[in-house]
Amino acid sequence: EIIRPFKGGPITTGSTFYVDSTTGSDAAGRGRSAEKPVATVDYAIGLCTSNKGDVIYVMPNHAENVNSATAFLCDKAGITIIGLGTGNNRPLFTATTSTGGVVVTTADVTMENLTFIASQSGVVRMMHIKGKYCTIKNCEILDGGAAHVEAGIEVGAANNDADGLNVTGCRI
Numbered sequence: 366e367i368i369r370p371f372k373g374g375p376i377t378t379g380s381t382f383y384v385d386s387t388t389g390s391d392a393a394g395r396g397r398s399a400e401k402p403v404a405t406v407d408y409a410i411g412l413c414t415s416n417k418g419d420v421i422y423v424m425p426n427h428a429e430n431v432n433s434a435t436a437f438l439c440d441k442a443g444i445t446i447i448g449l450g451t452g453n454n455r456p457l458f459t460a461t462t463s464t465g466g467v468v469v470t471t472a473d474v475t476m477e478n479l480t481f482i483a484s485q486s487g488v489v490r491m492m493h494i495k496g497k498y499c500t501i502k503n504c505e506i507l508d509g510g511a512a513h514v515e516a517g518i519e520v521g522a523a524n525n526d527a528d529g530l531n532v533t534g535c536r537i
Contacts, residue, residue, distance in 0.1 A: 377445075379418030382409040384456075386427045405429055406446060406458075407437055415471065416443040423479065425450030428457045431465040431481075434493075442471035442496070448478035455480050455505075460488045460514070467492045475500040482507040488514045495521035498529035506537045 382396045382403070389395065389404035396403040396412050399422070403409050406423060413419040423446065431437045437458060439446075448456040457480045460466050465488060467481070474496055481491045481504065491506045491514050506517040517537040520527035 377418040377420050379420065380413065382412050382419065382421045383424065384409050384421060384427060385424035386429055387424075399424065405436075407435075410439060410441055410444065410446075413441040413444050415441045416473070419444045421446045423448045423456040425454040425456070428459070430459050430461045430484075431467070432461045434464045434466065434468050436465065437467045439467065439469040439474045439476075439496070440471055441474075443473040445475040446477070446479070448480070450478075457482065459484045459509075460491060461485065463487045463489055466490050469494045469496045469499055472497040473499065475502065476504060477502040478504065480505045480507065483509045483514045485509075486513055490514070490516040490519040492518045493521070494518060494527045494530055495523070497525065497527065498531075499527065500531040500533070501535055502531075503534040505535065 383399045384406050385402040386404055389402040391404045391408040395401045396409055402424065409421045455478055460483045506514060508514055518532065520530060
């Protein structure tokens with residue numbers, strides 16, 4: 366079955382998951398509807414199946430602390446993570462430690478319309494991209510006042526890490 370859960374959203378034959386820090390719970394049986402979302406993106410990623418075209422919608426005003434290199438780990442290939450909302454209503458991910466940030470270890474991951482901010486000085490990197498053919502679209506990476514990010518987007522150091530990376534419409 367082809368699914369388009371939101372007008373203008375991507376067409377997919379994969380599963381659709383929803384994340385909302387206000388009403389969500391990282392518990393079994395949740396995440397399949399906007400009425401019963403999970404609480405964290407990492408939990409939603411765990412529900413995905415690699416290379417099936419799964420889509421994660423992150424609800425407006427979602428706020429999540431990223432306190433380690435594995436708190437927002439994209440380890441499922443071929444998934445799309447889309448933030449809903451505009452301006453200050455877009456989902457906000459706050460790096461609360463120097464190692465906080467997004468790590469993408471697999472290919473074909475797309476992240477769109479998300480905001481990332483540092484809450485302390487010395488955040489090593491907000492995004493560490495190792496997977497090939499990933500897309501980061503219309504995202505924002507911000508310093509948090511006196512807090513700063515040393516690298517907004519860092520690519521892996523191994524041969525061919527992040528080949529085909531597409532960064533478009535982002536503000537860093």
